[in-house]
Amino acid sequence: MLDLAFLPVLTRAVEAGLAAAALVDRNGNTVCVAGAISDEEAMPLTALVLYRLKSEDLAPRLFAGEIVAIALDDRDVAVGVVKRQLFLVAVLGAPTPGMLELVRELRDGVASMLVDAGADTAEPMPWSGGNGGSGSGPAELPLIEWGVTVRRERGKA
Numbered sequence: 001m002l003d004l005a006f007l008p009v010l011t012r013a014v015e016a017g018l019a020a021a022a023l024v025d026r027n028g029n030t031v032c033v034a035g036a037i038s039d040e041e042a043m044p045l046t047a048l049v050l051y052r053l054k055s056e057d058l059a060p061r062l063f064a065g066e067i068v069a070i071a072l073d074d075r076d077v078a079v080g081v082v083k084r085q086l087f088l089v090a091v092l093g094a095p096t097p098g099m100l101e102l103v104r105e106l107r108d109g110v111a112s113m114l115v116d117a118g119a120d121t122a123e124p125m126p127w128s129g130g131n132g133g134s135g136s137g138p139a140e141l142p143l144i145e146w147g148v149t150v151r152r153e154r155g156k157a
Contacts, residue, residue, distance in 0.1 A: 004032065005032075005113065006023055006031065006032040006110060006113065007034060009106065009109045009110060009113065010022070010032055010033070010034035010035075010106070013034070013090070013102060013103075013105075013106040013109075014035035016102055017093045017098075017099060018035060018090050018091065018092060018093060018099070018102060018103070018106075019035055019037075019075065019091040019092065020033070020034065020035030020036045020037035020090065020091040021033070021034050021035055021037070021088065021089070021090045021091075021103075021106060022034070022037050022039070022042035022046075022088075022090075023042075023082070023086045023087070023088055023089075023110065024042050024043050024046050024086065024087040024089060025085070025086055026086075026087075028043045028047075030042045030043060031086060035091065036091060037089075037091055045072075045077060045089055045091075046079055046087045046089040048072065049068065049070050049072070049077050049078075049079045049089070050079060052070055052072075053068050053070060062079075062080065062081045063084060065080070065081075065107075066080070067079070067080040067100055067103050067107065068080070069095060069100060071095065075091050075092070076091070076092040076095040076099075077089060077090070077091055078092055078099075078100060078103045080103060080107045081107075082107050082111050082114065083110075083111045083114045083115070085114060086110065086114075088103070088106065088110065090102075090103045090106065
């Protein structure tokens with residue numbers, strides 16, 4: 001179910017230069033989208049970015065406010081966490097410092113909307129911190145648990 005309360009703020013960011021922006025909740029549900037991204041691709045795109053950038057310190061960096069960005073095929077994508085409640089995924093018009101600043105401003109705008117709505121009292125995203133190895137890191141976030149499956153046809157002998 002999409003929440004249209006965030007649509008004006010996402011739309012302004014798209015008009016300012018982002019190709020697309022979306023909010024995804026901790027359960028992998030798309031909350032709101034704007035621009036050249038569908039609600040069906042927001043969660044897998046977020047999961048793919050976090051998977052590709054997986055490291056032991058990724059979650060603490062995201063929760064501290066860092067915006068991470070990566071080039072995926074034909075588009076540059078940035079991901080951030082809003083108030084430990086939502087993932088913000090943005091498709092950048094160009095991977096410039098100005099675009100990343102626009103994503104930060106968007107994240108801060110959505111965060112202020114959450115504070116105004118009293119969402120500060122909501123339970124934060126789960127994160128145990130892990131103990132290293134393949135069992136820790138962003139894979140513990142429920143969003144990553146969904147994964148991305150691509151069917152591959154095999155040749156028959």
